[in-house]
Amino acid sequence: MRNMIGYAWKETRRRKGRSMGTMLGYLVAVAFLVITITFAGISRFGAAEALQYTGAQFIGIIYDAGLEGGGVEFRDAGKEGLLIYNNPTVLFPVSLAEEVGRSPNVRNAAPLLTFTVRTDEYVERSWILSGFDASDMESVRMVSCSATDIVEGRLIEPGDSDVVLLEQTFADAEQYGVGDILYFDDREFEVVGILSPGIRPVKADIYMTLDDANWVLNTRIEEPVHGVINAVLVDGASSLANRSAMNDTREILGFNSSTIGYGCFSPAGTAIGITARGMQLLGLIVFITILLLVMSSQYYSVVERDNDIGILKAIGWSDRNVVSQVIGESFLHSVIGGLAGVAIATFLIVSFPVGQWLGLEESFTATFDPLVLIAGFFLTVLAGVIAGFISALVSLRLKPAEILRKL
């Protein structure tokens, strides 16, 4: 073994140009393999990150099919009620929202109380109120997808009370602005922010804390209620799991339950799947074709050396020695070329802002899958050695006299 590597090293040094060419081939092949597969992995990760939660938000409700007031008796039942998209709903305990949150397909579930109220005895317009748990920022994010949806003012923060957010269309029509006061039963509520009129699972005119909404509700009904809601805001574990999350929610809420959510989780999930499959297939094809290229390249290198092999055999080298010599050289070249390729690929990916080139967030840092580095290196070495072995065997089948005659 030591002799084999020793002679291979001697031959490598003696034939510098040829050795450099072979090692350069391994270097490029391994670097290409590692860079392409890493890029494919980063792209798959980036697309999945961007689309992971797209459209995976919905509400779960229970309809009041009997039109019985949802378990509470409004004083002005003709104009007020637990209406969601004009459909009457029923109250259920907050614990059901907690149960929904425990589903493996659900990332977060938050309680919501939403109902329609008459403004006052002079102006009989109906306003839609929604109360959410301000200490649960995930639910705030769902009601107002992000802070960028605030067109003026700020979001409701944990600990806030007697404050409201208004939908922009409502604020326009009713001519309210940030700092204005809304009255419910003589209690003052300050407008702290105005939301853009984007599509949300829950559309209301006025958003407030769950406790405040409960207080307003109790001023409108005969028997006060506590610890109850009529909707659960659900954040699916991902767009891929959203359909299962909807099924789980309906199952937990039981009879007459329904979910209302976006439709874009479906194309988002499909696109994640397409990107993942495409990039995995691309990685696999790159892997296989590069190994074949390495093998063909190594074969080509050895068959060019028929002359050398003929001379070695003519001076008395045994077949075994010739094969050992060729394998030793292949091994040496592939190890040196492969290591250089891995090093260069690592250097290039770490040095360049790969994430930013792909449009990922600035905080993204490229990480390597050690499996790609290890598998890329070892399989390339293996392919080189196998190709060297096969081509050496092919050359050995020739008679030294025939080889030398062709010189």
Place this chain on the structure above:
Amino acid sequence: MRDSLRYAVKEVWRRKKRTAGAILSYFFVGAIVVVVSSLAGVTRDTAQSVLWNVGAHSVAYSPRLTIYGCCIQTFATDKYDPDREGFVVNNAPTNIISEEEIELIRQSPYVLDASPYLMFRIRSFLGSGEWLIGGIDLTGHDVYPYTVVAKSQVVEGEFIEHGEDNRIMVEDDFAGTYGLEVGSELQIGDFAYEIAAIVNPPLRPGKANIYMSLEGLRELIETRLDEIAELPINAVLIESLGARYHDQAHADIASILGSSSRITSYGCYQPSMMAMGINDRTAWIITGIVILCMLLVAMKIQYSSVIQRRFDIGVLKAIGWRDENVVIQVMTEASIYGITGGIAGVAGAFILIHLLPGDLFGDGGRSVDNYVVFAGLLLPVAGGLLAGILSAFRAARLQTADILRKA
């Protein structure tokens, strides 16, 4: 030149194993370029075809002030219940939009299509609530499937057709709440409508409880108003050219409808755009990497070939060949290898692409871009020639005696 070609062909035939090795290596170079670039492009295009119009749907309207000057404005000049009935979008009263404004929106380069939409809130005729009715223009502008309801979302019954002004579709939850079935009649105002379908669309900008034809709703509205509105429209359904053009489309709509107008849309277009950008850049970067690396590999193949054949070159020079003859001979051989390997590689890539699973390919099918084919054919030749020139010149510049001594 003719001699060079003749000798090159002879040499190619004489050294069959070398020829096979070189062509096989160039085959892999050409195939890798075509397969990897195409697969990256197909992944990008397929994901893009799914994500292209995700979230790129909107409803635009113009809210109406509820208080004007000293006086309270009613939602409409409704003769029955002016505080609750009327032209409503997003639970807010709205102004009438003209056909000319819709036509201007259609002319925006960022808008694919726009169609009129009528939303009217009416007192419930079952129970005490309110119902929201959407009047869809069924005459040819296919915007409603993405903004209101699509034929594929029919749970039961048949989607209404243009001219069916006495038939309606109701939302699944609404039907469940009021116990409605397909074929049954629903009294709305002075008219009785046949329920043609029960539909279950996800959250849409034009979400209502009941859908009917635009003409049918106009006929109903006429009976609810004191002052007849001439062909009323209070919302525009808009489909942007794609998620990438959604912001520009919104800017154009706002400039046409005025600063007081509001646009309700999804937030999903932003992650869609980001994912499309990532896939797009990945495809370009991987194509760039594969072209660069395969060019280097092609150069390495030819470089190794010439280095291995320095002895042959020495013999040729010893028998009187001039340097330029040697270079032309090497270049011609490189061209033969490169062209043959490149063509075979591209053909092999086409076969491989057609063997891949069909669900990987979107609307674009299994087509391969012309520039990729060009690159697959050109790279082996270009790399071979480039390396051939450099190494052949280098070999030709050496002294014949030196070459033969080192052999």
